[in-house]
Amino acid sequence: MYIISLSVSIILTAIVGIVAGCFIQNRVTAKRLGDAKDLATRIINEARKEASAQKKELLVQCQDEILQQKKAMEIEYREQEREIKNRERKVQDLTERLDEKIERVTKKEDEIIAFEKEQAAKERQLAEKEAELQNLMDEQERKLQEVCGLTVEEAKARLFQEIEARTRHEAAHIVRVIETEAKENADRKAKEIIAGAIQRYAGDYVGEQTVTAVPLPSEDMKGRIIGREGRNIRAIEAATGVDLIIDDTPETVILSAYSPMRRQVARMALERLIQDGRIHPARIEDIVLKCEEELDIQVREVGEQATFDAGVHGIHAEIVRLLGQLKYRTSFTQNVLQHSLEVSALCGMMAAELGMDVKKAKRAGLLHDIGKAVDHEVEGSHALIGADIAKKYGESKEIIHAIAAHHEDQHPETALAVLVQAADSLSAARPGARKELMESYVKRLEELEGIATGFDGVSKAYAIQAGRELRVMVNSDNIDDDRAYLLCKDIVAKIEETLTYPGQIRVTVIRERRAVSFAR
Structure with a gap:
């Protein structure tokens, strides 16, 4: 019985504990639900407040933007209104000037009409006087014909014949004397003037070359100029249009181009790249562009200096x-x-x-x-x-x-x-002023001699004095003195027609006849 009662009490105690646990759990759950509702209510209220504040801020921003746009529209409207007023004022000024011009033109027209009337009256008077003068001249001619027994045309012809015969001889003599003196004086004076000018001016000569040497600080710089797989040297040549020659010459790079301006740009760019040390395609393009701009400035300065040196202004x-x-x-x-x-x-x-x-x-x-x-x-x-x-x-x-x-x-x-x-x-x-390449020089001499030997009767031809004189030997049996003179003129004309040369070329045709005999 005791065991039974103990078991019942344990069971009751357990039931009471379970009931109490359930009650406590329900209280805790109810409290958590209440806290969650309060938290949700607080969050919702805060969100509403924040939304209201953002709404007010957006309204303020919209009002500011509307005010700014309104001000901008007002400023634009005032500018347009001011521009319209200016245009109206200009149109009014133009209208006033046009009215003044129309008035001046009208006055000019009136003056021209009056002047034309005055001229017409003067022309009528002049025509009347010319008619009176013609009548008087006709009367005088009639009287002269009666006195001398010659008509006017016959008298004029006789008078002109006498004047022409008397003056023709005198004119021919004077012309011959004048021409002779003029040729002598002109030739002498021209030689004096040219000789004096040459003596007074003695400028230096500088032979221009087609290559430029650029010194390097060391042999290692050649490799940097060439670049990886030759990209730097290709970039320089593409940007400047100049050929770079890198050979065994110690610490030197050769720039080759027929254009001195391109060589100058390439030289300036290469020197700056060497000094800067940063050599790559992008840097090369920038440096070349800057050098081209600087060279353009230098070109203008050189032109101004040339005008100053020559004493020529206002160009x-x-x-x-x-x-x-x-x-x-x-x-x-x-x-x-x-x-x-x-x-x-x-x-x-x-x-x-x-x-x-x-x-x-x-x-x-x-x-x-x-x-x-x-x-x-x-x-x-x-x-x-x-x-x-x-x-x-x-x-x-x-x-x-x-x-x-x-x-x-x-x-x-x-x-x-x-x-x-x-x-x-x-x-x-002038000697030394100009130079030619050896190939073109020899070719020009050969062409010069070939032109002379192409004529009939020429036995030999020699180009001497660096191509400034051509001596032609002719066969004296086929060419006489008169034909030698004409042959010289023909050779000169052919040279002028076919060759390009500096200065002038003297052509001398030599005809020689020798008589040889022996005393025994």
């Missing part, structure tokens, strides 16, 4: 730039800018001797080869190209004609054009 800025480019142009290795300065100086000296305008002569001499700055870009003779450039930039007609005629592209019609021709020939033909 258009574009022509000054083209003059600077001539420093980087050569003709038979003669620097074209130096040649132009020489021609300017020679023109000025000879113009002073002849009593001509020295400044105009110097200007024509300085600009005579300006076409060579662009003749590689424009088709045609550099003389005609230069004349077009001078005309475009406002040079006078005399200067334009002198430029166009200095190589006989136009016939020289002024003394200034002939002066520029002479000075150009002097500067180009």
Whole structure:
């Protein structure tokens, strides 16, 4: 029984514990649910407050933007209104000026009409006087015919015949004397002037080359210039248009190109790359662009210095730039800018001797080869190209004609054009002024001798004096003295027609007849 009662009490205790546990669990669950509801309510309230604040902030921003747009619209409206008023004022001014012009034109028309009426009246009076004068002349002619028994035409013819016969002989004598004296004096004076100009001007000569040597700080720099798989050297050649020659020459790189301007850009770029030390394709392109810009500035400075040295002012800025480019142009290795300065100086000296305008002569001499700055870009003779450039930039007609005629592209019609021709020939033909490559030099001599030997009766021909003189030996049995003179003229014409050469070529035809005998 005790065990049974103990078991019952344990069971009751367990039931009570279970009931109490359930009650406690329900209380805890109810409390958690209440806390969760309070938390949710708080979160919702905070979210509503934050949404309300954002809504107010957005409304404020929208109002600000609307105000700014309104202000901008008002400013734009005021500007448009101001512009419309300005245009209305301009239109009103134009209308007033137009009215004034119409009024002036009307007055001019009235004055012209009055002047025409006055002229018509004067013309009528003049016609009446001419009729009266003609009547008087007819009366006088009739009286003269009655006195001398000759008509007017017969008297005129006889008088003209006597005057012509008397003056023809005198004129022929005077012309012959004048021509003889003029030839003697002109030849002597021309030689004096040319000799004096050459003696007074003695410029240095610098033979222009087609290669430029750039020194390197060390042999290792050659490898950096070449770059990995040759990318640096290819980038330099592509950017500058210049061939880089890297050979066994110690600490030296050779730049080869026919264009001196390209060689100059390449030299400047390579020196800067060597000094900077950063050599790669992107850096090479940047340096080349900067060097091209600097060279353009230098070209303008060179042109300005050339005009200052020649004493020529008031030249258009574009022509000054083209003059600077001539420093980087050569003709038979003669620097074209130096040649132009020489021609300017020679023109000025000879113009002073002849009593001509020295400044105009110097200007024509300085600009005579300006076409060579662009003749590689424009088709045609550099003389005609230069004349077009001078005309475009406002040079006078005399200067334009002198430029166009200095190589006989136009016939020289002024003394200034002939002066520029002479000075150009002097500067180009002086010994040492120009050089040629050996191949072209030998080829020119062979062509010169070939032209002479191509004529009938020529036995031998020799080009001497570096191609400036051609001596032709003819067969005396086939060619007489008169034909030798004509042959010389024909050879000169053929040379002028087929060859290109600096200066002039003297042709001497020699006809020799020898009589040989022996005394025994």
